[in-house]
Amino acid sequence: MAKMNMLQAINNALDLAMAKNDGVVCFGEDVGHFGGVFRATSKLQEKYGKARCFNTPLTEQGIAGFANGMAAQGMTPVAEIQFADYIFPAFDQIVNETAKFRYRSGNEFNVGGLVFRTPYGGGIAGGHYHSQSPEAYFAHTPGLKIVVPRNPHQAKGLLLASINCPDPVIFFEPKKLYRASVGEVPEEYYELPIGQAEVMKTGTQVTVLAWGAQMEIVEKAVEMAEAIGISCELIDLRSILPWDVDTVAASVQKTGRLVINHEAPLTGGFAGEIAATIQQRCFLHLESPILRVCGLDTPYPLALEKEYVADHLKTFEAIKASVNF
Amino acid sequence: MTNPNNATISTVHHAEFTSGHALQIPTLRILQDDGTLYEGATAPELDKATALKMYQTMTFIRVLDERMLGAQRQGRISFYMQCLGEEAATVGSAAALDDADMIMAQYREQGALRYRGFTLEQFMNQLFSNEKDLGKGRQMPVHYGSNAIHYMTISSPLGTQIPQAAGYAYAQKLRGLANVTICYFGEGAASEGDFHAGLNMAAVHKAPVLFFCRNNGYAISTPANEQFKGDGIACRGVGYGMKTIRVDGADILAVYQATKMAREYALANNEPVLLESIAYRLGAHSSSDDPSGYRSKEEEELWRKNDPVARFRLFLLQKGWLDDDADKAAIEQLRQDILEALKVAEKVAKPGIEHLISDVYAEPIPELERQLAELKEHIRKYPDAYPITSGRM
Numbered sequence: 014m015a016k017m018n019m020l021q022a023i024n025n026a027l028d029l030a031m032a033k034n035d036g037v038v039c040f041g042e043d044v045g046h047f048g049g050v051f052r053a054t055s056k057l058q059e060k061y062g063k064a065r066c067f068n069t070p071l072t073e074q075g076i077a078g079f080a081n082g083m084a085a086q087g088m089t090p091v092a093e094i095q096f097a098d099y100i101f102p103a104f105d106q107i108v109n110e111t112a113k114f115r116y117r118s119g120n121e122f123n124v125g126g127l128v129f130r131t132p133y134g135g136g137i138a139g140g141h142y143h144s145q146s147p148e149a150y151f152a153h154t155p156g157l158k159i160v161v162p163r164n165p166h167q168a169k170g171l172l173l174a175s176i177n178c179p180d181p182v183i184f185f186e187p188k189k190l191y192r193a194s195v196g197e198v199p200e201e202y203y204e205l206p207i208g209q210a211e212v213m214k215t216g217t218q219v220t221v222l223a224w225g226a227q228m229e230i231v232e233k234a235v236e237m238a239e240a241i242g243i244s245c246e247l248i249d250l251r252s253i254l255p256w257d258v259d260t261v262a263a264s265v266q267k268t269g270r271l272v273i274n275h276e277a278p279l280t281g282g283f284a285g286e287i288a289a290t291i292q293q294r295c296f297l298h299l300e301s302p303i304l305r306v307c308g309l310d311t312p313y314p315l316a317l318e319k320e321y322v323a324d325h326l327k328t329f330e331a332i333k334a335s336v337n338f
Numbered sequence: 339m340t341n342p343n344n345a346t347i348s349t350v351h352h353a354e355f356t357s358g359h360a361l362q363i364p365t366l367r368i369l370q371d372d373g374t375l376y377e378g379a380t381a382p383e384l385d386k387a388t389a390l391k392m393y394q395t396m397t398f399i400r401v402l403d404e405r406m407l408g409a410q411r412q413g414r415i416s417f418y419m420q421c422l423g424e425e426a427a428t429v430g431s432a433a434a435l436d437d438a439d440m441i442m443a444q445y446r447e448q449g450a451l452r453y454r455g456f457t458l459e460q461f462m463n464q465l466f467s468n469e470k471d472l473g474k475g476r477q478m479p480v481h482y483g484s485n486a487i488h489y490m491t492i493s494s495p496l497g498t499q500i501p502q503a504a505g506y507a508y509a510q511k512l513r514g515l516a517n518v519t520i521c522y523f524g525e526g527a528a529s530e531g532d533f534h535a536g537l538n539m540a541a542v543h544k545a546p547v548l549f550f551c552r553n554n555g556y557a558i559s560t561p562a563n564e565q566f567k568g569d570g571i572a573c574r575g576v577g578y579g580m581k582t583i584r585v586d587g588a589d590i591l592a593v594y595q596a597t598k599m600a601r602e603y604a605l606a607n608n609e610p611v612l613l614e615s616i617a618y619r620l621g622a623h624s625s626s627d628d629p630s631g632y633r634s635k636e637e638e639e640l641w642r643k644n645d646p647v648a649r650f651r652l653f654l655l656q657k658g659w660l661d662d663d664a665d666k667a668a669i670e671q672l673r674q675d676i677l678e679a680l681k682v683a684e685k686v687a688k689p690g691i692e693h694l695i696s697d698v699y700a701e702p703i704p705e706l707e708r709q710l711a712e713l714k715e716h717i718r719k720y721p722d723a724y725p726i727t728s729g730r731m
Contacts, residue, residue, distance in 0.1 A: 038512070064512055070542055075535030078501025079543075082519075085490065085502065086440075086509035102531070109495045110502070116697045118483050118491035119474035125700060155698050179700035208703065255703040 017198040020191045022165035023053045023130075026172040027091060029202050031061050034089060036126075037176060039066045041076055041093030050095055051132060051191055073099055077106035077129070084124035085114065089176060097133035097185060098145045111181045112156030125179035128172070132188035133161075134226045134276050135322060141312035146225075146277040151183055152254045152286065158182045158207055159253040161225035165196045170205030171251065178207060187226030194229075210257035212264065216246035219270040219335050222261060222287065224250040227274050227323065234274075234328035243336050253283055261287065262294040269300035270335045274323050279307040301338030304331045363572040363584045365616055368591040371643060373652025375591075382595035386659050392433050392590060393654055395453045396425040396647045397669055402448070402458075403621070405676045406465060410479075410625040414684060415465050417479045423588070423620030425449050426646030427552055430593030431520065431613070434601060440506055440519040442490045442499040445480055446552070446619075447522050454487040458675060462683030474697070475689040497527040500536030500549070504610070507545035511608055518546040518604045520597075526557025528571045537578045540610040547610040548600050549575070552587065554619035559632040575612030587617030588646035591653070618644065691717070691727040 017025065031037045039054050045068040048055030058066040069076050073094055080092040094100045100107070107129065115123035135144035151157055158180050162168035168186065175182035187194075213228075214235065223231040228249050235245040246264050250256055265271045271291055273284040284305040291303060306323045314321045368379040375381055403420040410418040421428060428449030432441065441450055448461075460472065464482050467475035472484055473491060483491025490506075493499065503521030510517050527533060528551055540547045551571045555562050568574065575582030581603055585592045593615060600611040618641035622629050629638070654660035691714065695706040702710075714731055721728035 067543070070535075070538050072535040072538065074531055075501045075504075075539045078498065078532055078536060079505035079508065079539050082442075082502035082505025082507070083509045084505075086506045086513070088509045088512065090505070105495060106498060106501070106532070110493060110498050113493075115700070117473065117477055117481070117493065118485075118697075119472050119476060120697045121472055121483050121485040121491055123700070158699075255705055258705065 014197045015200050016195060017165045018192050018195045019162075019165045019168050019186070020051060020053055022169040022198050023172060023186065024055055024057070025198070025200075026169040027054060027057060028060070030091070030173060030176045031057065031065060033202065035065075036088040037065070037091060038083065038088060039091045039093070040069050040079075042069060042071055042095045044068060044093050049093060051188065053130070053186075054093065073101075073103040074106050077103035077111065080127055080129070081106060081110050081114065081124055084127035084181070085122050089126035091128045091130060091176060094129055094131040096143055097131040097147050098142045100129070100131055100147060104150070107151070107157070107183070108154050112154045114156075114181075116156060123179070124181050126176065127181040128175045129183045130172070131183065131185060132191070133185040134187050134189055135313055135318060136189035136226065138315065138318065140315040144313040146185075146275065146308075148185055148253050149277055149281055149283045152283050156181070157254060159185065160207055160251065161185045161187070161253060162251070163187070163225055163228040163249050164190070164194045165198045167205060167251065169198055170203050171207065173202060174204035174207050177204060182207070185225065189226045190229075205251075208252045208255045208257060210251055210260040211249045212246065212260065213249055214245070214247040216244040216268065218244045218268055219272060219332055220246045220248060220261070220264040220268045221272050221274070221328070221332060222248045222250060223274040224253065225276075227276055230323070230325050231274050231328050233325035234332060237325065237329045238332045243332060245332065256287070258290055258294065261291060265291050265295045266298045269298050271303045272306060272328065272331045272335050273303065274306040274328050276308055276323060278310045279305060280310050282307050301335050304335050306331045358567065359569050361573045361576060362569055363582060363614075366583065366585045366592045366596055367589055368595065369589045369649055369653055371649055373649060373656050381591055382598065384591075384594065388433060389654060389659060391453070392429050392594075393650055393660065394668075395429045395449060396590075396650065398452055398672060399425055399429070399449045400647055401669060401672045402461065402676055405673065405680070407625060409680060414680070415479050418465075418625040419446055419480045419623070420621035421446050421448050423618045423641065423646065424552055424554055424615075426590035426650065427587035427593055427615040427617050428522070429453050430590040431548075431550055431597040434594050434597035435520060436517060438488055438515075439517045439601070440488045440490060440510070441522075442503045442506065442519060443492060443522045444496070444499065444524060444527060445492050445494070446524075448480070448482070450522070451482055451489050454489055456482065456484060456487060456489070458679045459683070460484070462679045463686065466683045466686065467688065468683060468686035469689045470686055471689070474693045497523055497530035497532040497536075499523065500527075500532045501539055502536075503547045503549070504536050504540035504543065504545045507540065507547040507610070508543050511544070511546055516605060518548055518601055520548040520550055522550045522552060524557060525551060525553040525562050525571050526560065526565055528574070529565055537574070537580070537610070537612070541578045541580050544608045545610055546604040546608050548597065548604060549610060549612045550597070551612065551614045552617065553614055554587070554617050556619050556623070556633070558623040558627060559629075570614055570616070572612060572614040580610050580612055582612045582614070584614045584616065587615030588644045588649065590646060590650045617646070687730070688726045690730060
């Protein structure tokens with residue numbers, strides 16, 4: 014075990030993946046010698062050479078298209094999109110190409126192993142072009158897998174699993190936690206399962222569900238709720254696509270209540286999908302309406318970021334409202 | 339002095355524009371309409387067997403196109419796209435490649451596909467989206483693909499294959515393979531962002547790609563003069579710092595020679611090359627299009643005289659490599675073979691219901707298994723409404 018922040022854990026995962034498989038190639042804007050604007054690819058070019066870790070021109074659609082081609086040839090590209098806010102020029106390549114490569118060819122070709130790493134989310138005074146959480150757009154696309162880690166240990170294990178996955182993965186990294194989240198991380202290679210949620214704390218009265226950077230926020234809310242005698246079950250969804258319906262449904266069948274928290278705006282957010290599925294699966298067990306604590310339906314603000322975010326206090330209020338319905 | 343701008347600075351002391359048409363790229367022409375060579379031109383080295391394979395591929399495609407457009411008009415298939423007028427561009431370029439080079443086409447390159455060895459049955463199975471289709475009946479007609487012969491499955495969105503070709507070729511280079519990737523697209527698709535992204539990525543990362551632009555004058559109904567203002571597409575290759583060549587796309591000898599040269603250069607130098615083929619889309623864009631709404635019969639007739647198949651045929655006859663009667667008989671036989679294959683393929687069953695969810699992922703995710711089970715239950719309830727699958731579950 015070693016103490017690492019999330020960037021170090023990601024860098025360590027990339028290092029191990031590149032050492033293990035010479036088909037793994039890392040690239041993106043400023044990813045080469047500079048090591049990425051957040052330093053996630055630090056020292057990888059020195060260690061593995063310019064052919065396997067390099068800068069690209071400023072073209073997200075080019076990066077995504079290039080990654081699709083490399084993966085189709087059988088290599089394992091790990092492409093960085095510098096901010097999730099800038100993934101949209103690559104939307105066509107990801108949604109129409111990456112996601113459909115295996116299906117449309119009848120399995121003649123595939124882009125398994127391809128990973129798009131991209132920092133997402135707010136809390137860094139980044140305004141609306143450095144703070145977005147675009148996971149719901151991609152969750153509507155069959156063929157993709159979507160993973161969001163909450164801490165360094167999770168980031169390393171889930172990233173290694175993503176690189177080793179036979180399907181393409183979008184790996185959203187909570188940039189707010191890049192340096193803020195520090196924890197014990199095994200130094201050796203390990204994988205954590207994609208598509209499985211983790212029950213972080215068991216409880217009896219209400220299930221509280223989130224992912225990524227919101228986990229520490231909802232943990233705080235759960236602590237406040239527990240302090241006033243509300244027993245909470247806390248779940249980290251970890252994968253948005255496919256998402257672990259069984260674990261969430263089993264929890265809600267026990268607690269009868271569900272509060273979902275995400276950073277992205279409310280309308281069309283992934284919490285809506287979860288709520289619809291869970292009300293169907295758990296209808297007769299529900300004691301109160303499923304509540305969503307999300308960003309407002311506005312672009313991500315700057316000066317009023319604190320007011321906008323789905324913070325611990327809003328989540329605490331939702332937990333109380335759910336239990337006291 | 340360092341050069342952080344990566345630009346040549348030759349200084350002038352009075353302001354002067356460089357014209358947007360300062361760079362005019364010549365067009366390589368070898369074979370004339372009458373089957374003889376242009377004065378001063380030399381035919382590329384081409385043995386009789388290869389030349390005949392090229393010719394037979396062209397006639398195969400022409401007969402197939404004619405028959406399958408007819409099948410679409412009869413309502414037997416839903417959609418079709420002809421290669422008419424561009425047979426030399428697609429066959430001549432494919433003939434200049436190694437069989438293990440990757441082909442990433444747009445959709446009108448059945449000539450290249452056939453040259454690689456895609457069988458008549460494979461064409462038919464795809465066109466009828468039956469259970470023998472390699473693509474499992476998932477894409478509209480003409481979206482062919484085959485891993486075995488290195489022909490990437492066609493994707494409808496225009497130009498998406500361009501940056502992919504850069505990545506594919508980069509991977510070939512990293513693997514140490516002595517192969518290139520050829521990437522076909524039209525002059526219309528060259529307006530897509532992916533064109534610029536792909537050419538720039540390939541140039542910067544030194545990927546051995548042959549970007550083959552089929553400038554056929556039209557993007558559906560939009561003529562090239564409403565598509566771009568520069569001198570064709572070729573001048574853009576120079577802008578991206580890559581070797582570039584323009585050829586008469588109805589002249590199979592010119593296309594073959596240019597592609598051969600481009601391949602050798604790309605492989606030896608790990609660099610992309612841009613080729614621009616100038617030909618004319620003699621047919622409609624697709625079976626859903628009617629060109630009489632946007633171009634004149636006179637214009638079409640003018641270009642029909644440039645027929646790439648007739649031109650090459652004359653060349654082969656004059657060389658004594660082709661027998662007129664035998665050729666006519668072979669084409670008649672081909673018509674019959676195609677009709678037979680069509681009748682067989684249209685009777686083959688559609689893919690089974692399990693292929694509704696297969697290949698979305700390497701293994702179906704639980705939610706897909708659940709949705710399929712639910713669907714099967716529904717089909718069992720209303721079997722008459724779902725005749726393709728209800729009898730086979």
